[in-house]
Amino acid sequence: MDINEIAKLAGVSRATVSRYLNDGYVSKEKRELIARVINETGYVPSQQARTLRTGKTKLVGVIIPKINSHSVSRMVAGITKVLAQNGYQVLLANTDNNEKAEVDYLNLFAERNKVDGIILIATVFTNAHHKALDSLNVPVVILGQRLDGHSCVYQDDYHAIYDLTRSILKTSHTPGYIGVYEKDVAAGHERHRAFLDACASMDVAVDPKAQQSATFSVDSGYLSAEKILDAVPDVDAIICATDDIAFGAMTCLREYGKRIPEDVQVTGVGDSKLSKIMTPSLTTIHFYYLTSGVEAAKMLVDAMTDGDGVPRELRMGYEIYARTSSR
Template identity: 65%
Template sequence: MDINEIARMAGVSRATVSRYLNDGYVSEEKRHMIKKVIDETGYVPSQRAQTLRTGKTKLVGVIIPKISSDSVSRMVQGMTKLFRENGYQIILANTDNDAKAEVDYIKLFSGRNKVDGIILIATVFSAAHIRALEACSIPTVVLGQKLEGQSCVFQDDFHALYEITLSALQHGSKPAFLGVREDDVSAGHQRHEGFMAACKELDIRIPQKNVILGGKFSVDAGYNMTEELIESGADVDTIVCATDNIAFGAITCLREYGRRVPEDVQVTGVGDGTLSQVVSPTLTTVHHYYRESGLEAAKILVDAMNGGTTIAREVRMGYEVRRRRSTR
């Protein structure tokens, strides 16, 4: 079954069928006849032929840092429906936080007739990342980080941590911070800076041993950093964590050391994943609109792929502090 047979069965020209398949003008009567034949035969146009004809693959490359991440899954969920509604399919590339693999995928996807656009869910940027993005000849959107000169959708991590720290310290005065790597500007540097700004606002001096950075986005990292905090003799009544997973690890460690949450030590997180509402005690955390940020990134990319503006656009998402039982 090919386009010539569809044309013969519908009683129209081959050119008319081609226009129908490529969303060109076709009269309602002929459109109805062609659709009827396609529905009855189950005909699917050759993707390769369409690519050769239009130069479009109708594919989008989405580069992700970790497939098991709750925030990443919500971002991908947010973009999937919009891409599908616009006739695009996703190729998902999981890098397991390998920066070189991210650069390799950018180069692979931007090669001739690979994909029509790229979304990079970013964590860190190396010089190689910048060079690859600048050399990219197809529309690209960075999700999760702000990058000058690139269309990007990112979270307001500084103000989110500033606000949740102020909230927790309404009932505490000896805070600690458990963070991730600082070269991750959003989750690392910005969240750390937001915490420090809130403490400065309250005129609270933070001992060096009360700030532990460089942890991974994991429960184990939260446990280990909390254990390090306790064994250092730090005097702490509030632990502000850079992620929910770190907070889950902190709560587990505190319990094993005989500390009550929140009576002895308050704990806060960032992310508001499903587990934050079912752990005991339920977790006070920052709700980032990850699903909506995925949708916004997809909107920007679809517009660019369809010939819209080439001017770089920046979207900073809102957030919400959700107080639960891990704080007083």
């Protein structure tokens, strides 16, 4: 069954069927005839033929740093919802935080027009990243980081941590910080910078030994908190770059006999599901991850359809959820 047979059975021209399949103008009467024949025959248009005809694959590549992340899953949910509504399918590429794999996928998706556009949930930008992004011949939207010269949707990491730290310092005077690697500009560098700036704004000195780096895991949060407690026993607040790090820190504090929040306040970032049911519940920052995925997909759809090629930026808002891990 092909488009010529559909046209013959419906009593219309091949061009009319083609317009129908590509959402062009077709009269109501002929549209109903074509729809009935397609339903009766079970005809499915060839994606390959459509690609050859239009130059469009109706596929979008989405590159993610890890698949088991609460924040990433919410962003992907927003992305796929919008893309499906606009007739696009998703090719999902998980890099497991491998910088080279991100670049490889950017190059792969761009080869031979495999996709109509790309969303990159970014962590770092190496020279190889810049080279790959600059050579793309399809629209790309970066989600989670800000990069000059490219369309992006990102969180307000700096002001969120700055405001949270200042609120904690109203009742704590010996703070510690557990962050992630600084090559991750948003979650690493910006959150750490915000913590230090907030402390400086309130004339609070921070012991370098009370600042530790972790990975995005509960275990590393535990180990980093242990290092802080051994080096600075009187620490009375630990600001963590993620909720998972905070969960590890809280476990360590309990094992050291510290009460939360009476002895040590703990905060996280992400408002994950566990943050609400932990005892005590975790004070954290809520970023609008689902909405940011929606906005990134909308931005990409606009660029793929009638975009003017001008890079656009959207900085998302945030909320601080004060719970029982802080005073």
